[in-house]
Amino acid sequence: MVQINFAKREINCKLVYYGPGLSGKTTNLEVVHKKAPASKKGELTSIATEGDRTLFFDYMPLELGKVGGMNTKFQLYTVPGQVYYNATRKLVLQGADGVVFVADSQPDKMDENIESFQNLEENLREQGLQPETIPMVLQWNKRDLPNVCDVSELDKKLNKYNSPTFEAVAVTGEGVFPTLKKLAQMVLEKLNKEYGLNPDKKGEAGKKETAAAPAAKPEPKPEPKPEPKPERRPEPKPEPVAERRAEPKPERRAEPKPERREPAPLPSGNRKPQGYDIGSGALPPPPKKGGGKGLMIVMLLILVVAGAFIGGGYTGKLEQAVPALQKFYDDKLAPTLGGGSQSAGGE
Amino acid sequence: MGASETDRKLRKARLIFYEDDVERINKALENYQNLSKSRCNMLIDVEGHPVTQVGSTEGINLETIAALVAASFAATKEVAKILGEAEFSSLTHQGKHESIQLSLVGDRTILATIFDSEETTIGMVMFYTKELVEKLAGIFAEIGNRKDMKQGVFEPMEDMESVIDDLFGDV
Numbered sequence: 001m002v003q004i005n006f007a008k009r010e011i012n013c014k015l016v017y018y019g020p021g022l023s024g025k026t027t028n029l030e031v032v033h034k035k036a037p038a039s040k041k042g043e044l045t046s047i048a049t050e051g052d053r054t055l056f057f058d059y060m061p062l063e064l065g066k067v068g069g070m071n072t073k074f075q076l077y078t079v080p081g082q083v084y085y086n087a088t089r090k091l092v093l094q095g096a097d098g099v100v101f102v103a104d105s106q107p108d109k110m111d112e113n114i115e116s117f118q119n120l121e122e123n124l125r126e127q128g129l130q131p132e133t134i135p136m137v138l139q140w141n142k143r144d145l146p147n148v149c150d151v152s153e154l155d156k157k158l159n160k161y162n163s164p165t166f167e168a169v170a171v172t173g174e175g176v177f178p179t180l181k182k183l184a185q186m187v188l189e190k191l192n193k194e195y196g197l198n199p200d201k202k203g204e205a206g207k208k209e210t211a212a213a214p215a216a217k218p219e220p221k222p223e224p225k226p227e228p229k230p231e232r233r234p235e236p237k238p239e240p241v242a243e244r245r246a247e248p249k250p251e252r253r254a255e256p257k258p259e260r261r262e263p264a265p266l267p268s269g270n271r272k273p274q275g276y277d278i279g280s281g282a283l284p285p286p287p288k289k290g291g292g293k294g295l296m297i298v299m300l301l302i303l304v305v306a307g308a309f310i311g312g313g314y315t316g317k318l319e320q321a322v323p324a325l326q327k328f329y330d331d332k333l334a335p336t337l338g339g340g341s342q343s344a345g346g347e
Numbered sequence: 348m349g350a351s352e353t354d355r356k357l358r359k360a361r362l363i364f365y366e367d368d369v370e371r372i373n374k375a376l377e378n379y380q381n382l383s384k385s386r387c388n389m390l391i392d393v394e395g396h397p398v399t400q401v402g403s404t405e406g407i408n409l410e411t412i413a414a415l416v417a418a419s420f421a422a423t424k425e426v427a428k429i430l431g432e433a434e435f436s437s438l439t440h441q442g443k444h445e446s447i448q449l450s451l452v453g454d455r456t457i458l459a460t461i462f463d464s465e466e467t468t469i470g471m472v473m474f475y476t477k478e479l480v481e482k483l484a485g486i487f488a489e490i491g492n493r494k495d496m497k498q499g500v501f502e503p504m505e506d507m508e509s510v511i512d513d514l515f516g517d518v
Contacts, residue, residue, distance in 0.1 A: 003363075003364070003392055003396040003398070004363045004364070005364045005369070005396075005398065005399075006363070006364060006365045006366050006369075007364060007365070007366045007369035007370075007399065014394055014395070042408065042410050042411060043408055043411050045411050045414065045415065047415075047418075056418060057418065059411070059414045059415075061410040061411075061414075064515070065513075067510060075394075075395060075396065075410070075414065077414075087425055088422065091418060091421040091422060091425065092418070094393070094394065094421060095393065095394030095395075177515065181511055184511060184515075185511045188510070188511070
């Protein structure tokens with residue numbers, strides 16, 4: 001896997017050359033090592049048998065320079081091609097960012113190519129990597145030999161994922177760099193897609209974080225307390241309630257809402273029921289009705305008493321105010337209070 | 348199953364080290380180096396990329412040693428599995444003069460301690476390693492849990508082909 005190191009301003013990627021035994025994987029690496037300028041390459045290390053067959057892997061670091069402000073380094077590995085070394089092959093594949101599959105173009109090697117490709121698929125999956133999505137390039141090697149398979153045949157039998165392909169003669173260096181170049185491009189493109197600061201996505205990073213964390217927030221969030229009343233009402237309330245409350249609501253809602261909505265965003269899941277209570281209309285109306293009527297009566301009484309006093313004030317006698325008060329009570333309050341007025345009038 | 352799922356998740360997650368992280372790691376490494384009297388200490392991710400190092404690295408090809416250490420550790424892990432162990436958490440190669448001890452830190456990183464047998468002993472190194480590994484594992488857990496920086500790690504590359512042409516220009 002790519003390692004991004006800000007302390008060193010480095011991006012490290014791992015590329016693996018895969019393929020059947022003797023297909024030319026190590027030769028590819030040797031050519032890269034031979035031709036790359038000294039300033040850009042590290043040592044070529046091989047863990048090989050005495051007969052120069054790769055036992056574990058060949059390895060060389062290749063530093064390509066600055067990409068997107070970061071120094072980009074590729075660690076190139078080859079796997080041992082022989083079937084016997086599958087255990088070590090898997091280890092090398094671990095954490096690969098891209099794969100070059102080096103196929104031997106000779107017809108009698110086709111079965112080995114196919115077997116190796118299948119083995120690659122298996123091992124990738126075992127390492128948690130997907131052959132369908134990992135950057136992959138196929139190289140048809142040994143094109144200089146007299147009797148080689150047609151490219152279309154190789155493509156048909158091996159290029160399962162429609163990967164880019166290159167013809168090569170690794171021993172002469174032909175096709176080696178185009179193959180590596182293409183893979184490097186694919187790896188960097190993938191990296192750029194996943195980690196680059198795409199201008200279109202500039203604002204997305206932050207958005208994603210906030211949107212992802214509080215999954216249940218969306219409901220309380222868009223309702224910034226008392227201001228957007230019109231939007232809120234239609235949501236939680238059934239039609240009749242909305243009608244009823246049309247006049248008195250504005251003031252009352254403005255008060256209780258802020259209190260209830262403020263805590264809601266935190267444990268949004270638990271707050272939902274409360275939201276329904278507010279909007280259901282079943283519970284809230286009784287307290288509002290009772291409170292409203294009581295308040296009206298008190299206010300009317302104050303007005304009446306004040307009026308009576310003022311009326312009486314003209315004559316300077318309190319007694320004159322009493323009949324006026326009685327009259328107002330009978331005329332105005334009796335119809336409103338119903339039975340209450342009678343008892344009051346009876347007094 | 349649980350272990351392999353975790354492993355898969357970890358493999359998917361890419362390692363991103365910020366300067367602050369590396370500073371903290373280096374501080375812990377320096378302290379450990381003084382206590383254990385080791386020559387140099389390197390942190391390497393399990394894929395073989397060097398993360399950071401402290402001490403004298405003269406004559407050591409860091410990239411190559413990182414690749415070999417990671418491979419060696421990976422191979423040892425397979426041996427452990429065959430023997431019924433989940434893993435060997437440490438591995439020592441002892442030479443006449445120079446020795447190296449490898450210790451797994453967290454799930455994704457290996458500590459490689461190179462020490463001179465005349466300056467210290469393997470016992471001393473192992474003793475202090477345990478404490479350091481715990482400390483570093485904590486730091487790596489924090490790094491691993493961090494969800495930020497999905498985007499914007501580096502500047503966008505609009506024309507990838509020309510970028511690659513430049514890179515390979517003189518290769």
